[in-house]
Amino acid sequence: DIVMTQSPDSLAVSLGERATINCKSSQSVLYNSNNKNYLAWYQQKPGQPPKLLIYWASTRQSGVPDRFSGSGSGTDFTLTISSLQAEDVAVYYCQQYYFTPRTFGQGTKLEIK
Amino acid sequence: EVQLVDSGGGLVQPGGSLRLSCAASGFTFSNYWMTWVRQAPGKGLEWVANINQDGREKYYVDSVKGRFTISRDNAKNSLYLQMNSLTVEDTAIYYCAKDGYNDYWGQGTLVTVSS
Numbered sequence: 001d002i003v004m005t006q007s008p009d010s011l012a013v014s015l016g017e018r019a020t021i022n023c024k025s026s027q028s029v030l031y032n033s034n035n036k037n038y039l040a041w042y043q044q045k046p047g048q049p050p051k052l053l054i055y056w057a058s059t060r061q062s063g064v065p066d067r068f069s070g071s072g073s074g075t076d077f078t079l080t081i082s083s084l085q086a087e088d089v090a091v092y093y094c095q096q097y098y099f100t101p102r103t104f105g106q107g108t109k110l111e112i113k
Numbered sequence: 114e115v116q117l118v119d120s121g122g123g124l125v126q127p128g129g130s131l132r133l134s135c136a137a138s139g140f141t142f143s144n145y146w147m148t149w150v151r152q153a154p155g156k157g158l159e160w161v162a163n164i165n166q167d168g169r170e171k172y173y174v175d176s177v178k179g180r181f182t183i184s185r186d187n188a189k190n191s192l193y194l195q196m197n198s199l200t201v202e203d204t205a206i207y208y209c210a211k212d213g214y215n216d217y218w219g220q221g222t223l224v225t226v227s228s
Contacts, residue, residue, distance in 0.1 A: 001175075040214040042158075049221055050158065055214035093158055097213050100172045102148070102160040 002027050002096050006105035012113040019081040021108045023094035028074045031098060038098035041070055041079045043090045044107075050093065054079065086112065115139035115217045117209050122222030129199050129226070135192040135209030135219055143167075143187040146212035149194050151205035152221075159205075162194065163212045176202070199226045 003026040013019040029038045037057035042050035052061045054070035057077055067082045081088055089112060094105040121133040133149070148163040162173045162183040171183050182195040192209050206221040 042215070044158075049208055049218035050215070051218075052214060052216045055216070061216065091157075095158075095160075095215075100163065101174045102163070102212075104158040104160065107157045 001101055002029070002099050002103050004094055004096055004103050004105040006092075006094060006108050008108060009106065010109040010111065012111045013081075013084045014113045015086065016083050017113075019084050019088070019110055021079045021092050021094075021110070023072075023077040023079070023105050025075045025077075025096055027099070029096045029098040030074050037073050037077070038096055039070075039072070039077050040095045040097060041068075042093045042095065043088075044093065045090045053092075081110075084110075084112070117211075117217055117219035119207065119209055119219035119222040122207065122224045124225045124227065125199055126228050127200055127226055130195070130197045131199065131224060133194040133196065133207055133209075133222055133224070137190045137192065137209075140211075140217075142185075142190040147185060147192045148210050148212040148215065149183060149192075150208045150210055150215070150218075151203075151224075152208070153202075153205040156205075161207070164192070196224070199224075201226050 005024045007022045039057040041054040044050040053064050058070045069080050071078050091107045091109050093107050116138045118136045125131050149161040164171050164183045168185050180198045184193045204226045206223050208221045209219045211217050
């Protein structure tokens with residue numbers, strides 16, 4: 001199975017500052033035939049289901065603020081929040097959907113410093 | 114508007130069974146792979162199973178193989194998860210979602226396995 005490893009496990013950032021979360025997969029999730037990385041990012045707030053933020057590693061889901069961006073390819077990926085807002089406090093997960101079983105990272109808890 | 118409504122959770126004893134349902138609306142259900150994802154209390158997300166459009170391809174995480182069965186009824190726009198031989202480790206909120214990148218999720222249904 002593909003192991004997804006996020007870093008850090010938790011992160012405290014000041015309002016207006018940049019937050020960066022990393023995700024590493026144990027195998028490449030880049031499909032060479034279409035040059036797409038099968039990697040998604042989700043945000044989960046307490047008591048709510050996860051919300052899709054980014055898919056294909058860098059495509060922002062409709063309605064997601066442009067302060068959220070995704071980058072990376074192959075095995076190494078990054079979610080960046082350019083200017084942290086209070087409503088961004090949540091747990092963030094990466095997920096690969098290239099292989100079955102689909103697998104998630106362990107989550108990164110983002111808080112306000 | 115796309116909606117996924119999960120139901121069927123509850124309290125069950127170890128060794129018992131439960132059938133979860135997910136009612137889909139707002140999209141052409143029969144065109145999509147569907148999936149179940151679970152989240153144990155205070156823990157992360159765990160993919161459980163998925164099923165293709167006509168129900169002939171099904172895949173499971175190792176920990177539920179032989180105990181859980183995913184199915185669908187495209188005429189009813191519904192997804193199911195039959196869970197047998199439940200253990201305390203199966204205690205979780207279960208979410209249905211469109212497979213692949215999960216752009217739509219149900220609200221979740223809580224399954225508690227306890228004596």
